[in-house]
Amino acid sequence: MTRRRWEQSTPFEERVYAVVRRIPRGQTRSYGWVARQLGNPRLARAVGQALHRNPDMRRTPCHRVVAADGSLGGYALAPGRKRALLRSEGVVVLKI
DNA sequence: AAGTAAGAAATTT
DNA sequence: AAATTTCTTACTT
Numbered sequence: 001m002t003r004r005r006w007e008q009s010t011p012f013e014e015r016v017y018a019v020v021r022r023i024p025r026g027q028t029r030s031y032g033w034v035a036r037q038l039g040n041p042r043l044a045r046a047v048g049q050a051l052h053r054n055p056d057m058r059r060t061p062c063h064r065v066v067a068a069d070g071s072l073g074g075y076a077l078a079p080g081r082k083r084a085l086l087r088s089e090g091v092v093v094l095k096i
Numbered sequence: 097a098a099g100t101a102a103g104a105a106a107t108t109t
Numbered sequence: 110a111a112a113t114t115t116c117t118t119a120c121t122t
Contacts, residue, residue: 010117010118012116012117012118013117013118030105030106031104031105031106032105032106032107035105035106035116040115040116041106041107041115042105042106042107042114042115042116043105043106043115043116043117044105044106044107044115044116045103045104045105045106045114045115045116045117046103046105046115046116046117046118047104047105047116047117048103048104048105049102049103049104049116049117049118050117050118051104052103052104053118062104065104067104067105067106068105068106068107069105069106072104073104073105074103074104074105075104076104097122098121098122099120099121099122100119100120100121100122101118101119101120101121102117102118102119102120103116103117103118103119105114105115106113106114106115107112107113107114107115108111108112108113108114109110109111109112109113
């Protein structure tokens with residue numbers, strides 16, 4: 001049962017959360033967009049990892065981060081949950 | 097300490 | 110559309 005402790009945010013996560021938190025409510029951003037803010041558009045995958053390890057999903061609007069092609073991308077919890085959250089903010093998901 | 101494996105994408109051809 | 114590329118973190122040895 002080697003459970004992962006130290007769920008503290010890593011230096012990289014800290015940077016990702018700073019950008020994600022900056023996203024205005026009601027708008028969606030893509031992983032690449034966040035990655036670009038970090039200085040490297042190819043960090044998209046690392047960004048997704050950081051969000052997955054999100055220590056405060058209630059605080060970090062990880063549901064506001066979607067894929068670049070308009071897809072919802074992924075979500076640790078139920079996928080429909082993400083769609084509902086976005087709809088609650090007035091975001092219309094064109095692609096599924 | 098070093099190496100290996102996996103991950104919620106993006107990019108390029 | 111398919112394959113490749115890229116970065117980070119976690120676990121194992």
